[in-house]
Amino acid sequence: MYILNVLVLLVFLFASPAWAGSAAEAEKLIDAGKYSQAGQMLKDLIKAEPKNPKYHQLLGDAYRREGKLRDAIAEYETAKGLGGENPELLKSMGTTYKWLKEDKKAVDAYNRALKLRPDDREAREDLEDLKLRRGLVLNLMAGGWEADNTTEKYEGMLEYGGFDRTNLNGGYSYSKNAYYSRHKAYANGYYFYDGNSYAKLGVAYKDYNYPTGPTLQPDSNAYDKVPSFEVEVSHWLTPVFRGTLAYEFFRPNFLYDADSHANNHKLSAEAYYLSPIDGLRFKLMYAILRDPDPDKTQIKGRDLNRPIGSPAPSTNIEYQTQSLLGGGVEYSRKKYNAELKYLPNRDLDSSYSWSVLAGFGYDFTDRVAGRLDYVHDKYSSKSFNAGKTANVYLASVFYKVDNRTDLGFGAKHIDLPAGNDETVFLTVKYKLGIGL
Numbered sequence: 001m002y003i004l005n006v007l008v009l010l011v012f013l014f015a016s017p018a019w020a021g022s023a024a025e026a027e028k029l030i031d032a033g034k035y036s037q038a039g040q041m042l043k044d045l046i047k048a049e050p051k052n053p054k055y056h057q058l059l060g061d062a063y064r065r066e067g068k069l070r071d072a073i074a075e076y077e078t079a080k081g082l083g084g085e086n087p088e089l090l091k092s093m094g095t096t097y098k099w100l101k102e103d104k105k106a107v108d109a110y111n112r113a114l115k116l117r118p119d120d121r122e123a124r125e126d127l128e129d130l131k132l133r134r135g136l137v138l139n140l141m142a143g144g145w146e147a148d149n150t151t152e153k154y155e156g157m158l159e160y161g162g163f164d165r166t167n168l169n170g171g172y173s174y175s176k177n178a179y180y181s182r183h184k185a186y187a188n189g190y191y192f193y194d195g196n197s198y199a200k201l202g203v204a205y206k207d208y209n210y211p212t213g214p215t216l217q218p219d220s221n222a223y224d225k226v227p228s229f230e231v232e233v234s235h236w237l238t239p240v241f242r243g244t245l246a247y248e249f250f251r252p253n254f255l256y257d258a259d260s261h262a263n264n265h266k267l268s269a270e271a272y273y274l275s276p277i278d279g280l281r282f283k284l285m286y287a288i289l290r291d292p293d294p295d296k297t298q299i300k301g302r303d304l305n306r307p308i309g310s311p312a313p314s315t316n317i318e319y320q321t322q323s324l325l326g327g328g329v330e331y332s333r334k335k336y337n338a339e340l341k342y343l344p345n346r347d348l349d350s351s352y353s354w355s356v357l358a359g360f361g362y363d364f365t366d367r368v369a370g371r372l373d374y375v376h377d378k379y380s381s382k383s384f385n386a387g388k389t390a391n392v393y394l395a396s397v398f399y400k401v402d403n404r405t406d407l408g409f410g411a412k413h414i415d416l417p418a419g420n421d422e423t424v425f426l427t428v429k430y431k432l433g434i435g436l
Contacts (some may be wrong), residue, residue: 053083143425147373193391223252291319
C-alpha cells in the first residue's frame with residue numbers, strides 16, 4: 001500500500017505540471033489568434049480530463065474568438081456546471097451573449113460577475129458600454145471617409161438597439177463628386193434571428209443633381225429621383241460557411257423626362273467561408289441587375305454634339321442585363337487584418353471593366369486603430385474613359401475617447417482621368433444613452 005501511495009503521488013507531481021503547462025500553452029495560442037490549434041489541444045485535454053472546468057472555459061474562449069458563439073456558450077455552461085461561476089467565466093459569457101445580440105442575458109452575466117467581484121473594472125465598463133449601445137447612438141460624418149471618388153460628403157445617422165436581436169438606423173446624407181451631387185434619406189431595420197444570422201429591410205430615396213457646362217452635360221439617361229426598397233437575408237449555414245442573398249427594387253425617373261420611369265431589379269449573393277487556416281477567409285460575390293422591359297424606351301434625350309440650347313432629339317435607351325462575378329480573400333490576426341477583392345463591372349453599368357479593392361487595418365492599442373484602403377478601377381471599352389484607369393488612396397485613424405465617444409479622421413487622394421483631387425474627413429460616433 002505504501003508503494004502504491006508513492007506511485008500515485010509521483011504521478012500527481014509529474015503529471016499535473018504537464019497538464020497545467022498544456023492549458024497555459026492553449027491560452028497562449030488563443031492570445032496569438034491560433035484558435036483552431038488551441039481548440040484541438042483543449043479537446044485532447046478534455047478527453048483525458050473531461051471534468052476539468054478550466055479546459056471547457058478555455059475551449060469556450062477559443063470558440064468565441066473564432067466566431068462559433070453557440071459552441072462557446074455550450075462550453076461555458078459546461079464549465080459553470082463543473083466548477084461553478086467565476087468572474088472571468090461570467091464576463092466571457094456576457095461578451096458572447098452581446099455578440100449574439102441577446103443583450104438581456106449579457107446584462108445578467110455582467111451583473112453576476114460584478115456581484116462576485118464588485119471592483120472588476122472591466123466588467124463594469126463592459127456593462128456600461130452595453131447599456132449605452134442599446135440606447136440611441138448618433139453618427140456624424142463629414143468629408144470623404146469612404147474608399148470611392150466622392151470628394152465631399154456629409155451624413156447624420158441615428159441608431160437604436162434597445163430591443164434584443166434588433167438594430168434600427170436611419171439618416172440623411174449629401175454627397176458630391178466630379179459627375180453629380182446627391183441627397184439621400186434612408187432607414188434600415190435588422191433582426192438577428194440566430195447570432196449573426198439576420199434579416200434586413202431597407203428603404204431609401206435619392207435625389208440627383210448634375211453640373212453643366214460647355215463640355216459637361218448629364219447623359220441622356222441620367223436619373224433624377226430614385227426611390228428604392230431592399231430586403232436581405234444572411235445566414236450561417238454551418239459554423240464556417242455563411243450565405244447572403246439580397247434583392248433591391250428601385251424605380252427612378254429621368255432628368256430629361258420626369259414622367260418616364262425605369263423599373264430595375266437587382267439580385268446579389270455572397271458566399272463567405274472560414275478556412276481551416278486560422279484567420280484566413282474567402283468570399284465569392286455575384287450580382288445581376290435587370291430592367292424587366294427588354295424593349296427600347298424613348299425619352300427626350302440629349303445630343304451632346306449639338307449646340308447648347310438647340311432642340312434635342314429623342315434618344316433610344318436600351319436597358320440590358322448587367323452582372324458581375326467576383327471574389328475576395330481576408331486574413332486577420334489579433335492586431336491586424338487585410339483583405340483583397342476583385343470585382344468586374346462593380347457598378348453594374350459597364351463603366352468599369354474590372355476593379356481591385358485592397359485594405360489593411362492595424363490596432364495600435366485598445367483605443368487607437370489605423371487603416372489603409374486602395375481602389376484601382378479599369379474603365380471599360382463602353383466608357384467615355386475607355387482604356388483609362390482611376391485610383392483611390394485612403395488613410396484612416398480611429399480613436400476611442402471613452403465608452404460614449406469614438407472619433408475617426410483621415411485623408412483621401414483621388415486620381416481620375418479628368419484630374420486629381422484630395423479630401424479629408426472627420427467622423428464622430430456618440431452614444432447618447434437615451435432609451436425609448
